[in-house]
Amino acid sequence: MTILIDEARWWHRGEKWCHLVSDVSYDELHDFADLVGIPRRGFHGDHYDIPESYRAQMISTGATPVESRELLRRLRSAGLRLSPAQRRAHKAEPTPTTHD
Secondary structure (H helix, E strand, O other), X not given: OOEEEOOOOEEEOOXXXXXXXXXXXXXXXXXXXXXXXXXXXXXXXXXXXXXHHHHHHHHHHXXXXXXXXXXXHHHHHOOOOOXXXXXXXXXXXXXXXXXX
């Protein structure tokens, strides 16, 4: 399992947020998210947004901390990085209510 988490750098709703990705597959990422109880609504096409207050839990569960540049490099190398237009299109899709 290669789940990566970057540093919390982006402010939203009064808290810093970071990104959680897999450099192997989206299935691996969703499996990890299910394991730690991250709701599917946190998925944004190629990553999950994670509040800084949950970052330590993600790391203790197996996510590898990396710098943002490394996270993006590995996501692109794996062919899993979506373009901004693809991420916007994904965001417009309805969020599933169950985790099949």
